[in-house]
Amino acid sequence: xxxxxxxxxxxxxxxxxxxxxxxxxxxxxxxxxxxxxxxxxxxxxxxxxxxxxxxxxxxxxxxxxxxxxxxxxxxxxxxxxxxxxxxxxxxxxxxxxxxxxxxxxxxxxxxxxxxxxxxxxxxxxxxxxxxxxxxxxxxxxxxxxxxxxxxxxxxxxxxxxxxxxxxxxxxxxxxxxxxxxxxxxxxxxxxxxxxxxxxxxxxxxxxxxxxxxxxxxxxxxxxxxxxxxxxxxxxxxxxxxxxxxxxxxxxxxxxxxxxxxxxxxxxxxxxxxxxxxxxxxxxxxxxxxxxxxxxxxxxxxxxxxxxxxxxxxxxxxxxxxxxxxxxxxxxxxxxxxxxxxxxxxxxxxxxxxxxxxxxxxxxxxxxxxxxxxxxxxxxxxxxxxxxxxxxxx
Amino acid sequence: xxxxxxxxxxxxxxxxxxxxxxxxxxxxxxxxxxxxxxxxxxxxxxxxxxxxxxxxxxxxxxxxxxxxxxxxxxxxxxxxxxxxxxxxxxxxxxxxxxxxxxxxxxxxxxxxxxxxxxxxxxxxxxxxxxxxxxxxxxxxxxxxxxxxxxxxxxxxxxxxxxxxxxxxxxxxxxxxxxxxxxxxxxxxxxxxxxxxxxxxxxxxxxxxxxxxxxxxxxxxxxxxxxxxxxxxxxxxxxxxxxxxxxxxxxxxxxxxxxxxxxxxxxxxxxxxxxxxxxxxxxxxxxxxxxxxxxxxxxxxxxxxxxxxxxxxxxxxxxxxxxxx
Numbered sequence: 001x002x003x004x005x006x007x008x009x010x011x012x013x014x015x016x017x018x019x020x021x022x023x024x025x026x027x028x029x030x031x032x033x034x035x036x037x038x039x040x041x042x043x044x045x046x047x048x049x050x051x052x053x054x055x056x057x058x059x060x061x062x063x064x065x066x067x068x069x070x071x072x073x074x075x076x077x078x079x080x081x082x083x084x085x086x087x088x089x090x091x092x093x094x095x096x097x098x099x100x101x102x103x104x105x106x107x108x109x110x111x112x113x114x115x116x117x118x119x120x121x122x123x124x125x126x127x128x129x130x131x132x133x134x135x136x137x138x139x140x141x142x143x144x145x146x147x148x149x150x151x152x153x154x155x156x157x158x159x160x161x162x163x164x165x166x167x168x169x170x171x172x173x174x175x176x177x178x179x180x181x182x183x184x185x186x187x188x189x190x191x192x193x194x195x196x197x198x199x200x201x202x203x204x205x206x207x208x209x210x211x212x213x214x215x216x217x218x219x220x221x222x223x224x225x226x227x228x229x230x231x232x233x234x235x236x237x238x239x240x241x242x243x244x245x246x247x248x249x250x251x252x253x254x255x256x257x258x259x260x261x262x263x264x265x266x267x268x269x270x271x272x273x274x275x276x277x278x279x280x281x282x283x284x285x286x287x288x289x290x291x292x293x294x295x296x297x298x299x300x301x302x303x304x305x306x307x308x309x310x311x312x313x314x315x316x317x318x319x320x321x322x323x324x325x326x327x328x329x330x331x332x333x334x335x336x337x338x339x340x341x342x343x344x345x346x347x348x349x350x351x352x353x354x355x356x357x358x359x360x361x362x363x364x365x366x367x368x369x370x371x372x373x374x375x376x377x378x379x380x381x382x383x384x385x386x387x388x389x390x391x392x393x
Numbered sequence: 394x395x396x397x398x399x400x401x402x403x404x405x406x407x408x409x410x411x412x413x414x415x416x417x418x419x420x421x422x423x424x425x426x427x428x429x430x431x432x433x434x435x436x437x438x439x440x441x442x443x444x445x446x447x448x449x450x451x452x453x454x455x456x457x458x459x460x461x462x463x464x465x466x467x468x469x470x471x472x473x474x475x476x477x478x479x480x481x482x483x484x485x486x487x488x489x490x491x492x493x494x495x496x497x498x499x500x501x502x503x504x505x506x507x508x509x510x511x512x513x514x515x516x517x518x519x520x521x522x523x524x525x526x527x528x529x530x531x532x533x534x535x536x537x538x539x540x541x542x543x544x545x546x547x548x549x550x551x552x553x554x555x556x557x558x559x560x561x562x563x564x565x566x567x568x569x570x571x572x573x574x575x576x577x578x579x580x581x582x583x584x585x586x587x588x589x590x591x592x593x594x595x596x597x598x599x600x601x602x603x604x605x606x607x608x609x610x611x612x613x614x615x616x617x618x619x620x621x622x623x624x625x626x627x628x629x630x631x632x633x634x635x636x637x638x639x640x641x642x643x644x645x646x647x648x649x650x651x652x653x654x655x656x657x658x659x660x661x662x663x664x665x666x667x668x669x670x671x672x673x674x675x676x677x678x679x680x681x682x683x684x685x686x687x688x689x690x691x692x693x694x695x696x697x698x699x700x701x702x703x704x705x706x707x708x709x710x711x712x713x714x715x716x717x
Contacts, residue, residue, distance in 0.1 A: 006521050006603075013600050028685060117601045119592050120681030125432040191593050191681035341525070342684045345601040 003031060008344065010039050015348065017355040028341045033333050040356050045319055052314040053079055053153045053288070061147050063321060064357040066109065069095075069102045070299035072151040074306040075319065077232055078295030079153050082288045082310055089234070091155035091280040096233045097168075097271045098141065098150050100264040104175070105134040106300035107257045107264075110352045111182060114254065117345035118195040123185065130178045137168045155281020165272050172269055179261045186254050196251035200335045200347035203248060212331040214302020214324050215260065216351050218244045219252035226298040238270050250350045286314050299324055301352045325351065325358040400490070408485035408659075410477055417624035418442040420670060424627070427674040442624070449617035457519060457610055464517055468510045469611075469618035475506035476625045483632040484641050485662050486655040488558035495555045500633060501542060507622050508534050508588065511597070514619075515607030526606020529597040529685055533587060536692035537594070541584025543700035547577040548637045550707045557633075561641035571638040577703040578638045580696055582669070585630045586676055587688075589623065593680035596688060628666065631673070635665035 008021040018039035024032040044063055048056050060075050061068040073095055080087060087095075108131040115123035135145045141164055142148035142157075150156045186192060202212065207220040217224060225242040227235040243259030245252040288310040295306040302324030311317040328351040336347055403409055421442040429436030456462055482489050482496040489496075508530060515527020548570040549555050552563035564570060571578045587594040598606035611619055635641060642658035642665070683691070 004521060004525075006525070013604055115681065118681040119595055119599060119601070121592075122432050122678050123681075125434060129433055189681075191683055194683055194687055195681055340684055340686065342596070342599065342602050342682075 002026075006341070015345070015353075015355075017353065019353070019355045021344070021348075023336075023341070023344060025341050030336055030339050030341060030344070033336050035329065035333055037329075037355065037358060042356070045321060048319045049316060052286070053316075056316065056319075057151055057153070058147075058149060060319075060321075061149065061151075064323070064354055065146050066106045066354060067102060067299045067301065067304070067357075068147045069098050069150065070297055070304050071306075071321070072149075073099060073233075074295045074297035074299075074304050075308065076151045076153045077297065078293045078306055078308040079288055079310075079316075080284070081293050081295065082291045082308070083153075083284055085154055085282060085284050087155045087282060088279045089276045090159070090278045092233050093271045093275050094156045094160060094280060095151065096235070096238070097160075097268055098138070098148055098156075099233070100267045100271070101134055101138050101141075102148075103300045104261055104264045104268070105131050105138070106352070107261050108134065110257060110300075110349070111254070113352075114250070114346060114349050115192070117349045118191070120189075120191060123182075123189075123192075126178075127182065130175065133171050133175055137171055140164050140167055152281055154284035155279070157281075159280050160275065165275065169269070169272055172265060172272075176262070176265050179258065179265065183258050183262075186251075186258060193251070195343075195346060196254055197247075197249060199250045199343050200332075200339065200350055201249045202331055202335050206334065207248075207331065210330040210334060211327050212302075212351075213327045214299070214351075215253050215256045216302065216328050216331060218242070219256045220248040221246045226296045226303050230296055232297065234271065235267075238267050240267050240270075250346055253350045287312065288314070288316075301325060301354060302327060321357075323354065323357040325353045325355065328353070329358070403490060404481060409481060412485075413477060413480050413625060413628065414621065417621060417628045418446065420628050420631075420666075421620075421624045423667070423670060424674050424677075427671065428678055431675070431678040446617050446621065449620070450614050452613040452616075454613035454615060455610075460517055460519055460610075464513070465615060468514050469615050469622060472507040472510040472622045473618055473625065475503045475510075476622055476629055479503035480625065480629045480632070482557060483629055484557060484561060484636050484643075484658075485632070486658045487643055488561060488641075492556055492558040494559075497545070497549055497555050497557050497560070497637075500557070500629075501545060504588065504626065504629065504633075505534075505538065507626055510622075511607045511619075514611065515597075518607065518610040520610050522603040522605070523607050523609045525603050526597045526609070529603075530590075530607060532685055533590075533594065533596055533688065536688055537584050537587035537696070540580050540692065540696045540700040541588065543697075543704055544577040544580035544584060545633070545637060547574050547700075547703050547707050550704065551711060553711075557636055557641075561636055561643055564640045565643055565645055569638060569640045574638070574703055574707065576699050576706075578634075580700045580703065581634055581638065582672060582676075583696060585634060585669075586673055587692075588630065589627055589673070591673065592677045593683045594688065595682055596685050599682055627670070627673075631666040631669040632662065634669050635662065639665045639668070641665075 003024055003026050006023045006025055008023055009015050010018045010020050020036040020039070022034040022036070023030055044059060048059055051059060057072045057076065060071045063071045108127045112124040112127035112131070115121070115127070138148060139145050141160060142150050150158070202216070202220050204221045207217045207222050221244060223242060223244050228242050240263050243256050243263060245255045247255065290310060290312045292307070292309050295308060297304045297306070304324055305322040307318070307320040308316055309318040332348055332351055336344060339347060405411065422437065422439050425441070426436040456465070479500045481491055482500050512527045512530045512534075515523040515530060518524070548560050551570070551573065552560045554560060554563070590597055598608055608616070608619065642662040644654070644657055644661070648654035648657060
C-alpha cells in the first residue's frame with residue numbers, strides 16, 4: 001500500500017479529546033506523525049489573574065476533571081508558601097487522603113481506558129465498576145464526585161466525621177482485593193500481554209531526553225517522584241514506596257500504575273487511621289506579599305507545576321500551569337514512529353493524556369517560523385480574518 | 394403439490410426466513426445479555442435487537458459523493474441472501490429436505506460471501522478507515538479461512554461423505570465428532586469467531602483504531618441489513634458446528650409420532666446452538682483484540698498446523714480402522 005494519511009481526532013472513537021493526529025502510515029506501519037493540539041484553549045490562566053484567591057481555586061479546579069484536586073492543591077500550596085502559612089496537620093492529612101483517592105480513581109479509570117483501547121471491554125467495565133467505590137468515598141467526604149472543592153488557601157473546607165472515616169475504611173479492603181485481582185489479570189491475561197509488551201518502548205535515556213514525567217518516566221526506570229523527592233503535605237511521614245519498572249513499554253506503565261494503586265490504598269489507610277485531632281484550616285491574610293513560587297505536585301499523570309507570581313494584592317499577577325500531559329507529548333510522538341497502526345490508541349492512552357488541560361496557543365506561522373507571542377489586538381484581527389465568510393452573517 | 398407447499402413453507406416460514414430472522418435477533422439478544430452479565434452489567438431487554446433493527450431501517454440513508462449507489466444498496470442484500478440460503482441446508486428439525494451430496498461445500502462457500510461483500514463495501518467507500526478495514530477483512534479472511542475449512546471438512550473425511558445430513562446420521566450411530574476430533578472442534582470454533590469478527594478477532598472493525606472499518610459509511614437500512622447478516626451468520630455458523638461436531642438435531646432413538654421427533658429435534662437445535670453461542674460469547678468476554686500481524690503469526694503457525702494435524706490424524710484413523 002502507498003503511504004496514506006489517517007486523521008485521528010478531534011472526532012474519533014479512540015480519543016474523545018480535542019486533539020488531532022495526522023498519522024502517515026505505510027500499510028499498517030506508522031511512518032510519521034503530526035500533532036495538532038489546542039483545539040480547546042480556554043484561557044484559564046488569564047481568567048485566574050482576574051480573581052482573588054478565594055475565587056480562583058474553583059476555577060483552577062476546573063482545569064481538569066480527573067485531577068481537580070491536584071490543581072487546587074498545587075495552587076494553594078504555592079500561595080501558602082508565599083504567605084508563609086503552615087496549615088494544621090489535620091488539614092494536611094485530609095488533603096493527602098483526597099489526593100490519593102483521586103490518584104486511585106484516576107488510575108482505575110486509566111486501566112479501563114487502556115483495556116478499552118485494545119478492545120478488552122470486560123476489564124473496562126470491571127475497573128469502572130470498582131472506581132465507583134472510590135467515587136462514593138469522595139462524594140461522602142466532600143459532597144461531590146468530580147470537583148471536590150475541598151481546598152482553601154489555609155486548609156480544607158470541611159472536616160471528616162468519624163462516620164465518614166469508618167465508611168472509607170470499610171471500602172478499602174474490597175478495593176484492595178479488586179486491585180490484587182487486576183494485578184493478576186495484567187500479569188496473566190494473554191491478549192493484554194500480547195498488546196502491551198514491547199509496545200511504545202522508551203529507554204531511560206529517551207525519557208530523560210524528552211522530559212517525560214510521572215508513571216511514563218517511572219516505567220522506564222527513572223526513579224523520580226515529587227512526593228518523595230520534594231515532599232509536601234504528609235508524604236514524608238507516611239510509609240510508602242515509589243513504584244518503578246524497567247520494561248519501559250505500555251506493559252511497564254500498566255505495572256507502575258497498578259503498583260501505585262496499591263501504594264495509594266496504603267497511604268489512604270494510614271492517613272485515615274492516624275488522622276490527628278485539631279482544626280482543619282487557619283485564617284490567612286487576604287493579601288499575599290510580592291513573590292514568585294514554583295509549586296510542584298505529583299498529579300496522577302505525573303509532575304504538575306504551577307508557577308505563581310504575586311504582586312502584593314489579593315490577586316495573582318501570573319499563574320502558569322505546566323500539566324504532565326504537556327511534558328509527556330514529545331515522548332509519545334517519538335515512540336509512535338515505526339510502530340503498528342493498531343497500537344496508536346494504546347500508546348497514546350499509555351501516558352493518560354488529558355488534553356483540555358494541555359491546550360496552549362502556539363503560533364507556528366509567525367515571520368521566521370519561530371513561535372512567538374502576539375498582542376490581543378492582533379489575535380482579534382486574526383480571528384476576524386479567519387471567520388470571514390463563515391457561519392451566519 | 395404437497396411437496397411444493399411443504400418446500401415453500403420450509404423456505405419462507407419455518408425453519409426458513411421468518412423463523413431465521415426471529416431466531417437471529419433472539420441470538421443477538423442472548424449474546425448481548427450473556428456478555429453483559431459476564432461484564433457485570435444489566436444488558437438489554439429481549440426486544441432490543443428488534444427495536445434497533447426497526448429503528449435503523451427508518452433512519453436516513455446517506456449517499457457518499459462519488460460512490461456507486463447501486464453497489465452500496467445491493468451489497469447488504471446479496472450478503473443476506475447468501476447466508477439465508479446457506480441456512481436452508483443446515484439441519485434444524487431433523488435433516489434438511491434440500492440436502493444433497495456436497496451441500497457442506499455449498500454452505501461454506503455461501504458463508505464466505507458476506508466477508509467478501511464487507512471487503513467490497515470497505516473498498517468502494519472512499520473513506521480511509523473503510524479502506525484500511527476492507528484490507529484487514531480480506532487479510533484476516535486469508536488467515537482463518539483455510540484452517541476453518543479444513544476443520545469443518547474433517548468430519549466429512551471421517552464420515553466419508555460431503556453431505557451434512559449424512560454426517561449427522563453417521564454421528565447418530567456412534568460418537569459425536571466433538572469427542573472424536575477435539576482439535577478440529579476447537580479450530581472450528583476459533584474460525585467461526587474470526588469469521589464473525591468478534592473479539593479477539595474484531596481487527597477489521599476495531600473501533601478505537603479505525604472507527605468502524607468497512608461499516609463506517611453504512612447508514613440506515615444498509616447498516617440494519619448488514620447487522621442482520623452478521624446475526625444470521627452467527628446462527629448459521631453455530632448450527633453448522635452443532636450439526637458437524639455435536640450430532641445435530643437428531644436423537645439416537647426413533648421417536649413416534651413424527652411431530653414429537655421434530656419437536657425434540659428443534660429443542661436439541663436450540664440447546665446445541667445456544668451452547669456454541671455461550672462458548673463464543675465467553676471467548677468474546679475473556680479476550681482483548683489482537684493485532685493483524687499477531688493474528689497472522691498465530692493463525693498460520695498454530696491454528697493452521699492444528700487443523701492439518703487433525704486432517705492427518707483422521708486420515709490415519711480412516712486408513713487403520715474405519716475403511717476396510
